[in-house]
Each structure stands twice: as C-alpha cells, then as structure tokens.
Amino acid sequence: MYKAIVIGTGPAGLTAAIYLARANLNPLVIEGMEPGGQLTTTTEVENFPGFPQGIMGPELMDQMRKQAERFGAKFRSGWVQEVDFGTRPFKLTLEGGEALESETVIISTGASAKYLGIPGEKENVGRGVSTCATCDGFFFRGKKIIVIGGGDSAMEEASFLTRFAASVTVVHRRDELRASKIMQDRARGNEKVEWALNRTPIEVSTDEQGAVTGLKVRNNATQEEELIPADGIFIAIGHTPNTKFLGGQIVTDEHGYIIVQPGTTMTNVEGVFACGDVQDTRYRQAITAAGSGCMAALDCEKLLEGAMVRDWSETLNP
Structure with missing residues (x-):
C-alpha cells in the first residue's frame, strides 16, 4: 500500500x-x-x-x-x-x-x-528532425526548414519557424489543407512560407556525416519522386x-x-x-x-x- x-x-x-x-x-x-x-x-x-x-x-x-x-x-x-x-x-x-x-x-x-513511419525519421530525431518548433526552432537560424502537415498545428509551426529560418516549405499529402481558414491565410500571407502540396513524404535524406539534407517525396499527381532540400524537418501531424x-x-x-x-x-x-x-x-x-x-x-x-x-x-x- x-x-x-x-x-x-x-x-x-x-x-x-x-x-x-x-x-x-x-x-x-x-x-x-x-x-x-x-x-x-x-x-x-x-x-x-x-x-x-x-x-x-x-x-x-x-x-x-x-x-x-x-x-x-x-x-x-x-x-x-x-x-x-x-x-x-x-x-x-x-x-x-x-x-x-x-x-x-x-x-x-x-x-x-505522431510520426510518419518513413525511413530516416525516428533515427534522426534531435539531429535535424523535430516535433516541436518552439523547442528547436532557434537551432535553425538562417536555414531551410520543412514542416510536414496540413492542420492548424502545422500552419502555426510554419509561421513560428519563419522567425528563424531562411525559408519554410510546407509539405502535405493532399492538395488541400485541413487547417482553419484563418490559419491558412496567415501562413499563405507569409513570404517565407513555400508550398509542396499533394506530395507524400517517402524518406528523410542525410549526408555521409548524418546531417539532414532534405525530404524525399512522391508527387501524387505525376508519381514522380523528388528531393526537397532542407536542413531541418519538423513533423506536425499531431x-x-x-x-x-x-x-x-x-x-x-x-x-x-x-x-x-x-x-x-x-x-x-x-x-x-x-x-x-x-x-x-x-x-x-x-x-x-x-x-x-x-x-x-x-x-x-x-x-x-x-x-x-x-x-x-x-x-x-x-
């Protein structure tokens, strides 16, 4: 007892x-x-x-x-x-x-x-992959960042990260976002935010030293694979x-x-x-x-x- x-x-x-x-x-x-x-x-x-x-x-x-x-x-x-x-x-x-x-x-x-379950994701948490913008955004000053997600959390994190990053690319597997209109408008009105919609994340790419270099995605419209360069990847799917x-x-x-x-x-x-x-x-x-x-x-x-x-x-x- x-x-x-x-x-x-x-x-x-x-x-x-x-x-x-x-x-x-x-x-x-x-x-x-x-x-x-x-x-x-x-x-x-x-x-x-x-x-x-x-x-x-x-x-x-x-x-x-x-x-x-x-x-x-x-x-x-x-x-x-x-x-x-x-x-x-x-x-x-x-x-x-x-x-x-x-x-x-x-x-x-x-x-x-929540994680995507793709190669290179969990093994690079804390080494270029993060799930918390307010925790880790500071470490990416002047860097290229990817935010994965299409909801309010993703829009909020993307907008927040523009305080530090040179650019923030939002990757979402659908061609429409789930986020509320006000959150979408705020992100779309930010000149530092770029968009890679209708793309499915496939793999987190790293160099020989283990540093994150980008995100490999599949274009759902063409089925072609492409690499989106980035120094950091923030997963914001809840x-x-x-x-x-x-x-x-x-x-x-x-x-x-x-x-x-x-x-x-x-x-x-x-x-x-x-x-x-x-x-x-x-x-x-x-x-x-x-x-x-x-x-x-x-x-x-x-x-x-x-x-x-x-x-x-x-x-x-x-």
Missing part, C-alpha cells in the same frame, strides 16, 4: 515525485516505456530556467530523477497495463501481472508525437495522449486528453490527478509540465491531509 503513486517520469512526473518525497509521502514512480519522457530524445535544452548555457535533455531528466531519489522517491521499471479507480485504495496492474495499491495516483504519462491504459475510467476530451478542474490537477475521480502533456493541449513545454507536476503533488498532499473540498466529480459525472 502506497500513499501516492506517480505514473510517468517526464518533467511533470519527476517534479511531482520531488514534492511528494519532500512531504514524506514516500511516492512510488512507475517509469513507463520511455523513462524521462520526450526530453530524452532532445539534444540541447536552452529554455529551461536555471541553465544559462543550456543542458542536454537526457542529462536534465537524470538530474531531476536523482533529486527525487535524494528525498526518498522509489522507482519501478515497467508500465501500467490496467487500473481500477472504482474504489480506494486504487489498484494498478503492471506488466507481468504485478498488482499495486495506492491511496492516490498522479497520471503524468504525457503525449506521444500528438496522441497516453491514456488508453485508463480504460475510460477518467474523463477525457474527444482526443483522449484528460480533463482536469480548471486551476487544479483534479480529475473526475477523487484521489486521481493528472499533470503534464497528458492534460495539456496548448503549451506542451518542459517548464509548464514541471509546474503542473508541482500542482499535482500539492493537490495530492492536501487531499491526503483531508483539506481538499471536492465537487468536481459531480460536474463531470452528473
């Missing part, structure tokens, strides 16, 4: 673990399939406060983990396959069938960027929140993101909290995730102390 279990070890989960451990709640942290979260696939992080010279993503996560361990947090490898939030204590079943019980649970399982294991016991939006009471991290189940990208559809930054992890730990601590007033579940479960 644990007082608190944290599921996930990105910036949100590790910050929650630090706060819970310092409150002598002895949390157990389940590492999941990607210990450290998305930052472990990032090279240099320059926008996390406290590191004026920047810090490597894996190193930042390792330091946060050590800080949590210093105060008494325990870590368990593996991932949660099933949960039972029907009654407290809550029950969690890990891979292999191991069962755990806890008075409270903090869900910080994040959201995974994210998938890691919430399937919850089995519908936690209220989510139509995309699977957990809904929390505004201004808190409380879900529809008393004693279950959510923080980080699993409930954030807007910011998706390491620092905002860490901040929400702090909130989740404080909310959790208050509930365990009996100081939290609950009426949110009635709103989500009329």
Whole structure:
C-alpha cells in the first residue's frame, strides 16, 4: 500500500515525485516505456530556467530523477497495463501481472508525437528532425526548414519557424489543407512560407556525416519522386495522449486528453490527478509540465491531509 503513486517520469512526473518525497509521502514512480519522457530524445535544452548555457535533455531528466531519489522517491521499471479507480485504495496492474495499491495516483504519462513511419525519421530525431518548433526552432537560424502537415498545428509551426529560418516549405499529402481558414491565410500571407502540396513524404535524406539534407517525396499527381532540400524537418501531424491504459475510467476530451478542474490537477475521480502533456493541449513545454507536476503533488498532499473540498466529480459525472 502506497500513499501516492506517480505514473510517468517526464518533467511533470519527476517534479511531482520531488514534492511528494519532500512531504514524506514516500511516492512510488512507475517509469513507463520511455523513462524521462520526450526530453530524452532532445539534444540541447536552452529554455529551461536555471541553465544559462543550456543542458542536454537526457542529462536534465537524470538530474531531476536523482533529486527525487535524494528525498526518498522509489522507482519501478515497467508500465501500467490496467487500473481500477472504482474504489480506494486504487489498484494498478503492471506488466507481468504485478498488482499495486495506492491511496492516490498522479497520471503524468504525457503525449506521444505522431510520426510518419518513413525511413530516416525516428533515427534522426534531435539531429535535424523535430516535433516541436518552439523547442528547436532557434537551432535553425538562417536555414531551410520543412514542416510536414496540413492542420492548424502545422500552419502555426510554419509561421513560428519563419522567425528563424531562411525559408519554410510546407509539405502535405493532399492538395488541400485541413487547417482553419484563418490559419491558412496567415501562413499563405507569409513570404517565407513555400508550398509542396499533394506530395507524400517517402524518406528523410542525410549526408555521409548524418546531417539532414532534405525530404524525399512522391508527387501524387505525376508519381514522380523528388528531393526537397532542407536542413531541418519538423513533423506536425499531431500528438496522441497516453491514456488508453485508463480504460475510460477518467474523463477525457474527444482526443483522449484528460480533463482536469480548471486551476487544479483534479480529475473526475477523487484521489486521481493528472499533470503534464497528458492534460495539456496548448503549451506542451518542459517548464509548464514541471509546474503542473508541482500542482499535482500539492493537490495530492492536501487531499491526503483531508483539506481538499471536492465537487468536481459531480460536474463531470452528473
């Protein structure tokens, strides 16, 4: 029996673990399939406060983990396959069938960027391929960039990247965009944005040193293949929140993101909290995730102390 279990070890989960451990709640942290979260696939992080010279993503996560361990947090490898939030204590079943019980649970399982599944893509993440313009755009000053996608996120990232890049080429497999008219108009009105529509990405091209040189695409009208030169490729086809294991016991939006009471991290189940990208559809930054992890730990601590007033579940479960 644990007082608190944290599921996930990105910036949100590790910050929650630090706060819970310092409150002598002895949390157990389940590492999941990607210990450290998305930052472990990032090279240099320059926008996390406290590191004026920047810090490597894996190193930042390792330091946060050590800080949590210093105060008494325990870590368990593996991932949660099933949960039972029907009654407290809550029950969690890990891979292999191991069962755990806890008075409270903090869900910080994040959201995974969607990938195209083409050669040269995942192996070059952090080395010219990115899924976050606000994270990595700075590294491509004066460079040629490709943004893959046709929705609002792609248009927003393309417009944002023009602050740094010499040019931004939007690649989309259809000849029409899915983005809203206002977002399309904004991108089309930007002289730095170029268009390669009705083209299907085939492969990320690199040179002998492993540097990204462009994107090989197929022209859907002519079936001919061509190479679009670029120094960086940003994939903007959406994210998938890691919430399937919850089995519908936690209220989510139509995309699977957990809904929390505004201004808190409380879900529809008393004693279950959510923080980080699993409930954030807007910011998706390491620092905002860490901040929400702090909130989740404080909310959790208050509930365990009996100081939290609950009426949110009635709103989500009329």
